[in-house]
Amino acid sequence: MKSLVALVLLGQILGSITTSPPFPPLNTRLPACDDPEVEHAAAFAVHHINTHTLHGYKIALNRIESVKVLPRRPKGDMYYLEMDLLETTCHVLDPLPAANCTVRSKMEHAVEADCDVKLLSLDGNFKVLSTKCHSSPDSAEDLRKICPDCTPISKLNDIGVVNAVDVALSEFNARNDTNHYYKLLEISRGKHTHLPPASHVEFAIVATNCTAQEAKDHIEDCHLGTGEHVHFGFCKATIFDRTVAGPADAKFPPGDAVDCTIFDQQAGFSHTHLTEHHLGKKIPSPGVGHTVLDLIHSHNDTHASHESHSAEVAVVEVASPVVKRAVDPVPVAPILPVLQQCPGKYHHFKI
Ligand SMILES: *[C@@H]1O[C@H](CO)[C@@H](O)[C@H](O)[C@H]1NC(C)=O
Ligand SMILES: *[C@@H]1O[C@H](CO)[C@@H](O)[C@H](O)[C@H]1NC(C)=O
Ligand SMILES: *[C@@H]1O[C@H](CO)[C@@H](O)[C@H](O)[C@H]1NC(C)=O
Numbered sequence: 028m029k030s031l032v033a034l035v036l037l038g039q040i041l042g043s044i045t046t047s048p049p050f051p052p053l054n055t056r057l058p059a060c061d062d063p064e065v066e067h068a069a070a071f072a073v074h075h076i077n078t079h080t081l082h083g084y085k086i087a088l089n090r091i092e093s094v095k096v097l098p099r100r101p102k103g104d105m106y107y108l109e110m111d112l113l114e115t116t117c118h119v120l121d122p123l124p125a126a127n128c129t130v131r132s133k134m135e136h137a138v139e140a141d142c143d144v145k146l147l148s149l150d151g152n153f154k155v156l157s158t159k160c161h162s163s164p165d166s167a168e169d170l171r172k173i174c175p176d177c178t179p180i181s182k183l184n185d186i187g188v189v190n191a192v193d194v195a196l197s198e199f200n201a202r203n204d205t206n207h208y209y210k211l212l213e214i215s216r217g218k219h220t221h222l223p224p225a226s227h228v229e230f231a232i233v234a235t236n237c238t239a240q241e242a243k244d245h246i247e248d249c250h251l252g253t254g255e256h257v258h259f260g261f262c263k264a265t266i267f268d269r270t271v272a273g274p275a276d277a278k279f280p281p282g283d284a285v286d287c288t289i290f291d292q293q294a295g296f297s298h299t300h301l302t303e304h305h306l307g308k309k310i311p312s313p314g315v316g317h318t319v320l321d322l323i324h325s326h327n328d329t330h331a332s333h334e335s336h337s338a339e340v341a342v343v344e345v346a347s348p349v350v351k352r353a354v355d356p357v358p359v360a361p362i363l364p365v366l367q368q369c370p371g372k373y374h375h376f377k378i
């Protein structure tokens with residue numbers, strides 16, 4: 028009996044530190060991962076992640092790994108979802124809806140994110156209570172298998188990537204049709220090719236209130252807008268290796284391609300936090316030492332934890348029904364997951 032009490036206590040402790048109780052209580056529902064109800068919850072969670080992400084690219088659902096639904100007192104349901112997501116080619120600042128964004132192909136070196144999400148379903152509405160994500164690029168071996176000539180993505184603070192971004196931004200700012208001088212916001216992706224020797228980079232930019240000429244004369248007087256008055260853009264560039272391509276004195280050798288899109292300002296869309304994050308230099312860029320901007324860094328997280336909780340998380344955690352199981356130690360529920368139809372189908376491709 029003593030050991031049973033200890034087990035129950037342990038269960039309660041574990042239940043309070045992990046996202047779900049260690050043993051599913053008897054009233055746990057285990058719908059199929061591809062059930063429309065589960066797909067609906069997942070779509071809501073994906074939208075939440077896309078609209079709360081501060082770095083890198085929007086993501087798309089690839090597969091629902093697991094799902095568990097627990098009743099919550101006095102009413103509602105708690106959904107515990109594990110999802111596999113894929114990076115799209117839309118930067119998070121791009122106003123294009125994520126559903127209209129293209130998933131990055133394996134040839135381009137795909138990036139996968141795993142997310143554990145806890146949602147509350149109440150009166151037909153979902154609310155995301157916590158998300159815990161981690162993104163990682165497809166392995167270099169996988170890339171070589173499908174594309175022997177493709178090069179893997181480089182670290183975001185790779186000197187060649189950083190230099191290529193500097194050159195690309197200078198080229199963009201030097202164009203006569205830009206009436207604003209733009210600053211770098213973040214480097215989102217970079218890789219090098221050998222034939223021809225070039226760097227391929229993608230980066231986000233933000234407008235200052237200066238023209239290129241004013242920036243040349245008084246860069247210290249050039250400021251970013253605030254609140255909704257910040258102009259963002261996103262650039263893709265191919266920059267040829269200065270030491271190989273073109274005459275040595277050519278500032279911008281022919282062949283470089285710099286393609287920037289300046290986004291329309293979006294009403295109610297403030298990214299002050301993002302600009303502070305990047306340009307206030309309070310926090311080192313999450314790209315340092317990494318090839319991808321990990322989703323774990325993307326949320327508005329002030330503490331060191333990799334889990335982002337909404338402020339309301341404390342009020343919804345229900346007393347774990349594990350306590351009730353003390354009178355019935357026969358583990359019936361843990362057998363159920365075997366019967367559950369999970370994981371679900373791949374929406375895009377296996378990675
Ligand atoms: C997004 O896709 C939908 C459906 O294909 C289309 O109706 C809509 O115009 C697209 N939106 C944008 C901004 O491209
Ligand atoms: C900008 O305009 C000036 C004069 O119109 C022209 O000489 C110069 O080549 C232009 N620069 C670029 C980068 O297009
Ligand atoms: C940019 O904004 C700052 C602060 O609002 C101001 O001091 C500066 O004069 C502005 N620069 C230009 C070129 O308008």
Ligand SMILES: *[C@@H]1O[C@H](CO)[C@@H](O)[C@H](O)[C@H]1NC(C)=O
Pocket residue numbers: 079300327
């Ligand atoms: C991010 O944090 C700031 C300051 O802590 C807060 O004002 C803002 O509403 C938060 N944004 C999101 C999306 O949680």
